Amino acid sequence: MTEVETAQQPRTFRTQVEPFLDNDTETFSYVVYDREGGRAAVIDPVLDYDPKSGRTSTAGAERLVKFVKEKNLTVDWILETHAHADHLSAAPFVRDHVGGKLAIGEKINEVQKIFRDVFNLEKEFLVDGSQFDKLFAEGETFHVGELDAEVIYTPGHTPADMSWRIGDAVFVGDTLFMPDVGTARCDFPGGDARTLYRSIRRLLSMPEDTRLFMCHDYPDGRREHRYETTVGEQKRHNIHVRDGIDEDTFVEMRTTRDAGLEMPRLILPSIQVNIRAGDLPPPEDNGTVYFKIPVNKL
Numbered sequence: 378m379t380e381v382e383t384a385q386q387p388r389t390f391r392t393q394v395e396p397f398l399d400n401d402t403e404t405f406s407y408v409v410y411d412r413e414g415g416r417a418a419v420i421d422p423v424l425d426y427d428p429k430s431g432r433t434s435t436a437g438a439e440r441l442v443k444f445v446k447e448k449n450l451t452v453d454w455i456l457e458t459h460a461h462a463d464h465l466s467a468a469p470f471v472r473d474h475v476g477g478k479l480a481i482g483e484k485i486n487e488v489q490k491i492f493r494d495v496f497n498l499e500k501e502f503l504v505d506g507s508q509f510d511k512l513f514a515e516g517e518t519f520h521v522g523e524l525d526a527e528v529i530y531t532p533g534h535t536p537a538d539m540s541w542r543i544g545d546a547v548f549v550g551d552t553l554f555m556p557d558v559g560t561a562r563c564d565f566p567g568g569d570a571r572t573l574y575r576s577i578r579r580l581l582s583m584p585e586d587t588r589l590f591m592c593h594d595y596p597d598g599r600r601e602h603r604y605e606t607t608v609g610e611q612k613r614h615n616i617h618v619r620d621g622i623d624e625d626t627f628v629e630m631r632t633t634r635d636a637g638l639e640m641p642r643l644i645l646p647s648i649q650v651n652i653r654a655g656d657l658p659p660p661e662d663n664g665t666v667y668f669k670i671p672v673n674k675l
């Protein structure tokens with residue numbers, strides 16, 4: 378048997394994917410694993426946050442932890458696709474309860490630098506990504522049990538976005554949304570529509586049957602939430618980037634559209650937590666943690 382024939386044999390372990398929808402922010406987190414009793418990665422876990430009271434809750438993340446325990450999984454990785462601006466990360470809670478190394482793209486340092494200045498963070502705040510257990514670079518490979526995994530650098534929404542391919546499934550973060558919703562915004566500090574277009578075309582150069590898993594879905598009442606699509610479906614139907622829509626047309630559309638979007642409801646607390654790898658800011662001398670609001674800045 379030649380090497381080529383070997384590579385085309387069906388995988389013994391098809392990637393198992395369990396989605397968890399956070400209704401409040403319309404975010405999908407995932408537990409990705411090779412088999413019951415096997416190894417797992419957790420992607421983009423959400424910490425609930427009520428901006429009216431300033432209270433956090435782990436109710437959503439607890440569902441995910443319960444699933445990991447029920448399936449008797451060993452968590453090797455907790456993977457963030459990027460520093461989210463719409464929800465707080467529950468990565469520390471997940472790590473405390475089921476373990477795993479917390480990883481993000483290596484360019485997180487650029488995002489940290491931008492927001493250290495926006496929030497005038499304490500001198501001790503490091504902008505080298507060292508708050509995370511591991512920083513991944515484009516093209517790095519790793520394993521989730523029997524599944525081979527690969528890091529795909531897909532900037533544009535932020536300078537640090539990574540897509541994670543685990544077996545036959547790709548977790549695309551905020552690049553593509555479902556075909557009828559389109560693509561992620563590019564107007565946050567460090568975002569760039571042209572860069573996003575190129576990242577997306579790269580994702581869409583993968584085999585047509587590659588399964589793509591979204592970080593969000595915004596069906597706006599038209600249908601139920603969906604989280605899974607394929608490269609082929611996106612190429613044929615994505616309203617922003619299907620085949621035939623060129624880079625300049627996309628950039629014009631994306632830029633115009635972004636100019637009319639409001640900031641996400643939770644952007645200020647989210648960023649302050651997520652650039653610290655999900656930790657809250659240090660408490661003040663009375664023991665209380667505070668979030669800052671930069672006035673007339675964003």
Ligand SMILES: [Fe+2]
Pocket residue numbers: 459460461462463534551
């Ligand atoms: Fe995002």
